[in-house]
Amino acid sequence: MIEVKDEILLDRLKNGDIEILGTLYERYKKQIFNHFLRCTRDYDLSNDLLMETFERVYKYCHSFNLSKKVRPWIFQIAVNLLKDTYKTSNRFESIDKTKVTYTIEAQDTSIDESYKHKQLYNALDQLDPYQRNIISMYYLLEMSYEDIATTENMSINNARIKVCRSLKKLKEILKDLEL
Amino acid sequence: MKCILLTILLTANAIGFSQQELSEYKDIEGIYITTHWGDIDVNGTDGQEEVFNISAIFTDTSKQPKPIDNLSKYLKFEVLKKKLFITARTPKGFESIDIKLNIPSHLFLEIELLKGGNIYVNNMQHGIEINSLNGSVKLDQIGKYALVNAANGEINARFSHIHKDYPISLVTMNGGVTATLPKDTARDLRLISRKNGYVESDFSLETDKKIINLNIKVYAKQPIINTARINGGGALLFLSTENGPLAIKKTKS
Amino acid sequence: MKNDNTDKDIMDYIDGISDQLNSDRARGEAKVLKQLVSDLKEIPLETINPQADNRFYQFINEKSTNQKSVIYLKRWLPLGLAAASIILLLFVFNYNNSYEDAYRALNSNPDRIRYIYNLNGTELTSTDIDWLQSELKNDVHPNIKVTIVDLLTHHKSKLNQEFYDNLQNESIPSVQMALLDIFESSTHVAISDALLIFSQKEDLDASVRQKANYILSNQ
Structure with missing residues (x-):
């Protein structure tokens, strides 16, 4: 099946075809939800944030410039929403590990791989929220350094450096977990 | 004569002048240009003179113009819903692409210049929206409406005609703003010049309060913030600068 | 600075752009981090x-x-x-949303500018102000944003903490300047903190930074 380009979908949304929002939702919900989940470790909150992301996509689609790419714009809405949520709540100061446990789909992965994923999850938990957010933007949302820089109000080079340092920190934590 | 033309063509090629026809896009309704560094020159063509082409000069970080064999290496052309998007590639360093377009004057035009360059538009009749960072914006013989935002650079917009219901908004941070309008234009004005400004007007203005240095070309230290009307008022004409003068002129018929 | 350059080179290596790494140590580190990124991407969603x-x-x-x-x-x-x-x-619709919902039905930037400008002289509730602040934050069109800021200039007393905090999110220089003009004539308690953070941002236009510092020094 040929996938209709995001920009065409958004143009239709701008012209009032709200059903199109469903297509965009299906396309990006998993990535965005998982970004929220990785950062907040809270299923309910992540669901709420996912919902609000697409409400905002609908609300602000009229101001979207079709010469730009839709995917980074949607991800930026999600990331900004998370930032707003951080500002208004202290709930990410300490992670409530009882809220989310890592689910392993045993039929798809070997035990070794499952263990590796679990270790990575634990290590991500121990990163500070800012670094966790940066890493997730980089590898999960696959945002460009330019988009990360715009979201975090820094230069593109700085965004590169922050991603690198967050990865290094994650590596250190993993090493400690293995000891 | 042939030798002269050949010489010109070879020279043009040597400095990277490459023209591409755009007539395959003749069914579009608007053009959206996004570039980083470089000047943009758009000329609206009409009637029998209507042409539709683009040319560009590429200058790399060593400030040497280079020949371009293939515009599509530097510019992306995409059509979405009757809109042609022309997007310059992300620059390496300070490379710049100067673009010259000859396009039908009835198209809507939107330009986004992300880093720096001057913009010149002539004879585009269906509305213009421009967002520019560094550089001047000059619009000549344009029609319907214009929304222009510049950071550092003056704005000079001359209208051959305007749509009575469409607002015009010309906003910059550093530089003067001039709007030249048909003499029967009726508008509600919002005039803002935060410093080093004065207001020049060929129209008689009904104002909320006295305008500092009206038609006196002396840079005022205090902010000039006024609401006014010309010819009884109408749609919005918003002229704003942080630093520079404002002018509302009449087109010389 | 040297470490910064190494970090950049490491990321270029991870992203497959180049492998111009200066030392074996950096190369070793880059390989480990590249594998880490690959492992992260394998975590099931x-x-x-x-x-x-x-x-x-x-x-x-x-x-x-x-x-x-x-x-x-x-x-x-x-x-x-x-x-x-x-x-x-x-x-x-809920009465408190009438301006907002009418605005949503508009299709073009000129229509939106006209609509916002025509709100001058009307009585705006705190819900309307919240909506305008939200538009200011989320809209991308600079001329619309400047029109909103101009409108909000007449409702300074109703602007809340969020308005002042949102200065950090604004990246368009002419809008930043228009916002600073409101800051200059406001006495809200949030101003100094917001300005201090803002004035230290990287990539701020020189004129904007100068203005922010000027306002700070006169607080």
Whole structure:
């Protein structure tokens, strides 16, 4: 099946075809939800944030410039929403590990791989929220350094450096977990 | 004569002048240009003179113009819903692409210049929206409406005609703003010049309060913030600068 | 600075752009981090529960129904009944949202600018101000944003903490300047902190930084 380009979908949304929002939702919900989940470790909150992301996509689609790419714009809405949520709540100061446990789909992965994923999850938990957010933007949302820089109000080079340092920190934590 | 033309063509090629026809896009309704560094020159063509082409000069970080064999290496052309998007590639360093377009004057035009360059538009009749960072914006013989935002650079917009219901908004941070309008234009004005400004007007203005240095070309230290009307008022004409003068002129018929 | 350059080179290596790494140590580190990124990408994604999906599709249904009401009114009522349709809209939508919902129905940037400008001289509630602040934060069109800031200049006393905090999110220089003009003439307690953080941002236009520092020094 040929996938209709995001920009065409958004143009239709701008012209009032709200059903199109469903297509965009299906396309990006998993990535965005998982970004929220990785950062907040809270299923309910992540669901709420996912919902609000697409409400905002609908609300602000009229101001979207079709010469730009839709995917980074949607991800930026999600990331900004998370930032707003951080500002208004202290709930990410300490992670409530009882809220989310890592689910392993045993039929798809070997035990070794499952263990590796679990270790990575634990290590991500121990990163500070800012670094966790940066890493997730980089590898999960696959945002460009330019988009990360715009979201975090820094230069593109700085965004590169922050991603690198967050990865290094994650590596250190993993090493400690293995000891 | 042939030798002269050949010489010109070879020279043009040597400095990277490459023209591409755009007539395959003749069914579009608007053009959206996004570039980083470089000047943009758009000329609206009409009637029998209507042409539709683009040319560009590429200058790399060593400030040497280079020949371009293939515009599509530097510019992306995409059509979405009757809109042609022309997007310059992300620059390496300070490379710049100067673009010259000859396009039908009835198209809507939107330009986004992300880093720096001057913009010149002539004879585009269906509305213009421009967002520019560094550089001047000059619009000549344009029609319907214009929304222009510049950071550092003056704005000079001359209208051959305007749509009575469409607002015009010309906003910059550093530089003067001039709007030249048909003499029967009726508008509600919002005039803002935060410093080093004065207001020049060929129209008689009904104002909320006295305008500092009206038609006196002396840079005022205090902010000039006024609401006014010309010819009884109408749609919005918003002229704003942080630093520079404002002018509302009449087109010389 | 040297470490920064190494970090950049490491990321270029991870992203497959180049492998110009200066030392074996850096190369070793880059390989480890590249593997780490690959491992991260392999973590299976959690699935969303069906209730969340249902909630979303319910939202679409609601909006679709409301939209059809609006489209019907716009198409069939002549201009002379525009006043009657506004009253009808006030029954259909919550009164506090009437400006916002009418704005949503607009399709073009000139229409939006005209609409915002025409709110000058009208009485705006705190809900309207919240909506305008939200538009200011989320809209990308600079001329619309400047028009909103100009409107909000007349409602300074109703601007809340969020308005001042949102200075950090603004990246368009002319809008930043317009916001700073409000800051300059306001006495809200949030101003100094917001300005201090803002003035230290990287990539700030020199004129904007100068203005921010000027306001700070006169606080």
